[in-house]
Amino acid sequence: MRHLITIAFILLTINNLSAQNRTLVAYYSYTGNVRSIVDELKGLTNADIVEIQPAKEGERYEADNYAIGSALISAIRENPDKAESYPEIKPLSVDFGLYDNIIVATPLWWSNMAAPMQTFLFANGAEMAGKNIALIVSSASSGISSVVADAKRLISNGKFVGEPLWINNKNRSNMPTLLANWTKTLDFKSNMTEKLYITIGSVTLTATLAENTATQALVAALRESPITYSATDYGSFEKVGPLGRSLPTANEQTTTEPGDIVLYNGSQIVIFYGSNSWDYTRLGKIDNATQQELKAALGEGDCTITLSLSAGNNSENQNNNETPTGIRQSDRAATPDGPMYDLQGRRISAPVRGQIYIQGGEKKFKFSN
Numbered sequence: 540m541r542h543l544i545t546i547a548f549i550l551l552t553i554n555n556l557s558a559q560n561r562t563l564v565a566y567y568s569y570t571g572n573v574r575s576i577v578d579e580l581k582g583l584t585n586a587d588i589v590e591i592q593p594a595k596e597g598e599r600y601e602a603d604n605y606a607i608g609s610a611l612i613s614a615i616r617e618n619p620d621k622a623e624s625y626p627e628i629k630p631l632s633v634d635f636g637l638y639d640n641i642i643v644a645t646p647l648w649w650s651n652m653a654a655p656m657q658t659f660l661f662a663n664g665a666e667m668a669g670k671n672i673a674l675i676v677s678s679a680s681s682g683i684s685s686v687v688a689d690a691k692r693l694i695s696n697g698k699f700v701g702e703p704l705w706i707n708n709k710n711r712s713n714m715p716t717l718l719a720n721w722t723k724t725l726d727f728k729s730n731m732t733e734k735l736y737i738t739i740g741s742v743t744l745t746a747t748l749a750e751n752t753a754t755q756a757l758v759a760a761l762r763e764s765p766i767t768y769s770a771t772d773y774g775s776f777e778k779v780g781p782l783g784r785s786l787p788t789a790n791e792q793t794t795t796e797p798g799d800i801v802l803y804n805g806s807q808i809v810i811f812y813g814s815n816s817w818d819y820t821r822l823g824k825i826d827n828a829t830q831q832e833l834k835a836a837l838g839e840g841d842c843t844i845t846l847s848l849s850a851g852n853n854s855e856n857q858n859n860n861e862t863p864t865g866i867r868q869s870d871r872a873a874t875p876d877g878p879m880y881d882l883q884g885r886r887i888s889a890p891v892r893g894q895i896y897i898q899g900g901e902k903k904f905k906f907s908n
């Protein structure tokens with residue numbers, strides 16, 4: 540059966556948030572209370588918004604004295620580490636690499652986080668590591684401490700920001716004011732004010748920058764112009780090359796992982812597709828790419844790499860002028876041959892050899908023409 544997902548998608552600028560400091564609101568609502576909160580939030584924050592929807596339509600969670608809702612929550616409580624404990628939701632494709640901040644807005648069910656939202660966070664919590672996380676919980680009257688605990692369990696490496704906002708039947712009529720005041724208290728200062736775009740041939744990857752004087756200097760240089768350099772394949776674990784300038788160092792003994800980007804000897808930039816231990820200054824990490832994808836993107840042998848602060852500067856695959864976004868309608872079952880997007884979320888007509896692209900909610904790699 541064909542599932543279509545409705546995604547409200549809005550791109551504007553929040554009062555105190557820059558375009559690089561982007562916010563995603565992920566919400567679930569069964570009876571509409573959380574939806575009203577998110578509708579109100581649209582006018583205040585103008586974030587990108589994604590709605591989580593159960594795969595099974597028309598379920599009545601409150602029927603038979605809340606029997607279905609109760610059973611779903613019990614299953615999660617009994618086996619929180621097993622994927623089978625979580626009810627299926629409609630597929631969604633979100634590029635978390637685009638977001639610094641995530642607001643999770645959820646109902647409370649039997650003191651816990653509503654089951655469909657738990658499914659979404661169980662599947663995606665790891666991708667929210669290091670991001671600023673803020674929580675809005677709507678209940679009739681029950682306190683929200685277990686929902687907060689659920690969020691921290693499911694987004695175990697998130698940076699939880701501020702106090703969760705609790706809307707309940709007593710304060711619901713005052714929700715707009717409470718919400719407006721709450722958004723003002725959110726401290727969404729980010730360690731990821733800029734994304735680094737890395738282009739090798741026709742493939743462009745994004746990376747999240749570390750926060751240090753080396754990356755500040757690199758960003759300042761890239762604001763002037765993109766940097767293109769020749770990288771040598773070294774040790775079957777890295778591509779290393781001269782940046783053409785020195786950056787401030789804060790070297791420390793580091794064991795790198797695939798995707799790590801470091802500064803070596805003050806002026807050499809190293810991108811890892813394997814691992815090595817040495818004294819490096821950390822520059823950042825490539826977003827959401829497996830080791831296999833990294834190897835494919837970087838290719839074998841030496842290569843030419845361009846670094847920049849925007850996708851438009853260096854991609855050879857500029858097929859249109861769509862605004863990049865990580866959220867796309869996904870219809871895994873029905874559209875295996877459906878529209879294709881690059882890793883920045885722009886629609887492409889066809890992938891070129893070596894390109895990683897997204898189709899039908901799946902990340903794919905184009906091996907040959």
Ligand SMILES: Cc1cc2nc3c(=O)[nH]c(=O)nc-3n(C[C@H](O)[C@H](O)[C@H](O)COP(=O)(O)O)c2cc1C
Nearest residue numbers: 568569570571572573608646649650678679680681
């Ligand atoms: C299955 C289920 C279980 C619920 N359990 C509780 C509860 O234990 N305590 C409570 O105060 N509210 C409970 N509620 C009420 C919801 O938390 C509340 O109505 C919330 O505002 C619903 O948000 P929504 O309209 O966006 O779905 C429950 C609702 C459902 C559907």
